[in-house]
Amino acid sequence: MKPFIIAIYALFLFAMITGLVVAFRNSEGLVETDYYRKQNSWFQEKTEERRLGLEVMKPASIQRGENELTFVLTEHGKPLTHARVQLFVGNVSTSELDITCTMHETTSGTYQARATVPSKGKWLLRIDITNNKLNTSQSWFYDVN
Numbered sequence: 001m002k003p004f005i006i007a008i009y010a011l012f013l014f015a016m017i018t019g020l021v022v023a024f025r026n027s028e029g030l031v032e033t034d035y036y037r038k039q040n041s042w043f044q045e046k047t048e049e050r051r052l053g054l055e056v057m058k059p060a061s062i063q064r065g066e067n068e069l070t071f072v073l074t075e076h077g078k079p080l081t082h083a084r085v086q087l088f089v090g091n092v093s094t095s096e097l098d099i100t101c102t103m104h105e106t107t108s109g110t111y112q113a114r115a116t117v118p119s120k121g122k123w124l125l126r127i128d129i130t131n132n133k134l135n136t137s138q139s140w141f142y143d144v145n
Helices: 001-024 035-052
Strands: 054-057 065-075 084-091 096-109 110-117 121-128 135-144
Touching: 001 135, 035 054, 065 084, 065 096, 065 121, 084 110
Parallel strands: none
Antiparallel strands: 054 065, 065 110, 084 096, 084 121, 096 110, 121 135
């Protein structure tokens, strides 16, 4: 009976450690602030994006260190000009490395900003686009090696 109880405890300990390891490795770690208020307008924003034919060409990849990030924004195939575009770069495992910066329109519909990615891991890039017709966000995950 004693070996059976020891085996049960060992199995429980193994399952607990395995669960913690899986949770730690797969945790996205990002929590959206004011998520309830933001989700209320999400469907309206996406409907407006489709109505305007918004398309975003994003960077193919990001690398560790300094990055010159370029996004091309179009509506119905024409450049989306004079928009206020904010760039958010955040690591999914910690908020200590998160940065937000204003993107500058370099040519018609092309927005650029410099951002430093200090470490490897999974990173989130989000752009917040605002103009007189649109107020929306789009985001992507990148693996940095």
